[in-house]
Amino acid sequence: MRNAPTILHLDMDAFYASAEQASKPSLRGKAVVVGGLGPRGVVATASYEARVFGVRSAMPMAQARRLAPNAAYLVPRFGFYRAISEQVMGLLHALSPLVEPLSLDEAFVDLEAGGVAWDAVSARLVGEKLRADIRAVTGLTGSVGLAASKMLAKIASEEAKPDGLVLIEPGTERAMLGPMSVRTLPGVGPATGDHLRRAGITTVDDLAEAGEDELVRLLGKAHGQALHAMALAHDDRPVVAEREAKSVSVEDTYDVDIHDRLRVGLEVQRLADRCVRRLRAAGLSGRTIVLKVRRYDFSTLTRSETLRGPTDDPAVVREAAARLLDSVDTTGGVRLLGVGVSGLADYTQEDLFAQAAGEGAAEQVAEEGAEEPVVEQQVVVERRWPAGHxxxxxxxxxxxxxxxxxxxxxxxxxxxxxxxxxxxxxxxxxxxxxxxxxxxxxxxxxxxxxxxxxx
CATH class of the missing domain: 2.30.30 (SH3 type barrels.)
Structure with a gap:
């Protein structure tokens, strides 16, 4: 670990909901919930006004509606959020070559690697300027944590919410962490937290006092050793520059299970086309086609096929996805479908045989009379009016x-x-x-x- 608080963690405040409030004057200062609005939808983000009523991320949307019936419920606009995220990430990359995005609204930055901070004073100045720049460029607010490690910087940004900055001075980490709940530490979810509570361990101080041997006995070697080190405020993980994408995928969850096999096939074809559009937008191609199917009983199956070379040809991806679907039993209904491409490359290798086969499959579908439903479905999608769009x-x-x-x-x-x-x-x-x-x-x-x- 370093001896200066030069690792910065940025977390945008209620990002999706705040973006919606900023773009819609009538929603400012009001409860806003963003997520899937169907019977199986979940909350993606709730504004701070909605959180007062107990609405939280990952909560079933039906429960959120019971808690906050008068809130505005909106369908996510991920392209819009992604564009704002790119503006924010641009500000971070101006500070350092070492930026590690965790999501659209969250990232670590190594300020020391960028030469913009070397002690607490300079780090605080950079953090405050970053918050001001984010507000000027996007109109939104972000919370900043500064510390000598990634774990502590993330904890600091959580303490800073909303719209604040917290800097943890080196040497004060143990005193700050001690009284906090064990759930504060990365890797301690509800199950681990309950397990530790039954052993009489509820705070970070309790973890430190229990000792490494006891934590290994309770949680296993890897988890026990890692948690003991974190309880002592030890975290030497470096900020890792943005990694290349490993896969590109799309998926849809359906409000009502799909039982018709032809409809399932048409949905897979549509998802394959969407996946290819994302692939091409990123200037990529891929060798491995992946199909994901979640059935009526929540069992999830994945099937994959690796091609002879990378492709971004929609016909090739559609055909591979259709072959994968042939190996899946959808009896009883399907609640989720997804198509992805992995083994990514920034070039394509023409596969004329696969392409020709794909075109042949398309012709066969047309001969079977399925062309009209495809056209009709596209029209329906185009005329939908999602709330908030x-x-x-x-x-x-x-x-x-x-x-x-x-x-x-x-x-x-x-x-x-x-x-x-x-x-x-x-x-x-x-x-x-x-x-x-x-x-x-x-x-x-x-x-x-x-x-x-x-x-």
Missing amino acids: DVRHAEFGHGWVQGSGLGRVTVRFETPGSEPGRVRTFRVDDPDLEPADPLPLVEGAAGVSVEGVGA
Whole structure:
């Protein structure tokens, strides 16, 4: 471990919900919940106003609705969040070559490697400037933790929430950690926490006092040794620069189990096409095609096939995914499907035999009369109006979907820089209403493409 608090951990505050509040003036200061809105949906992020009612990430959406029935419930716009994340990560990369993203809204930065901080004073100045820059560029807030190790920097950013900065001075770590719950430490989830509690260990001080031998006896060698080291504030893990993606994948969970085998096949084909679009957007290709199927009883199966060379050809990926599906029993129904590509490369190797086979399979589907349902399904997808997504009306301008159903869609017309806007209702097939690109949160910033939002 180093002797200066030059490892920074940034965690954006209630990221998805805050982005939605920033883009929708009528939701600012109100409870906002972002996640899947179907019967099996879960909460992705809740605003701090929603958390007052007990709503938390990963909670079933049905439970969230019971706790906060008057909150705004929105479908995620991941392309929009990704564009904001790229702005934030750009600020981090300007500080150091060693940036380790953990998710769209969270990352470690080695300030010492960038030569921008060498002691507590310089580290604090960098952290405060970063928070100000994030607010100026994105209009959002982030919490910053500074410490001599990754574990402590992450704990510090959690203590700083929301919209704060906490710096842990070297030499004070043990005193700060001691009274904290064992659940504070990485790797201590509910099951491990309960196991330790039954052994009379509830705080980090208790872990340290128990000793390594006792923790190894309770938890096993690797876990026990790691937890004892963390209880003593020992963590020498380096900040690792962003790793290359190992795979590209997409998946969908269905509100109602799919029983029709033809429908399952069509969904797999659609997912394969979406996966290839992501693959091409990243300038990649891959050799291994992976199919994921979660059945009605929650059992999850994965099947994979490795091609002779990397490809980004949608016909090749569709055909491989279809072959993999042939080996899976979907009797009883399917609740989730996913298609992925791994073994990534930044070049393609034409596989004319596989491509020709893929085209032949497509022709066979057409001969069997399945072409019309494919076209019809695409039209339905295009005319959906997910809650929270952007639209534009020929007369009323830019707005966002408050809700839809019974052949109607309700839109609130406002922009990030406007006053709260008026609400109007239209037919779902109104020719003057169309999906739109999200507007930048800060005037002068770049917008987000429809393709990026739909990815």
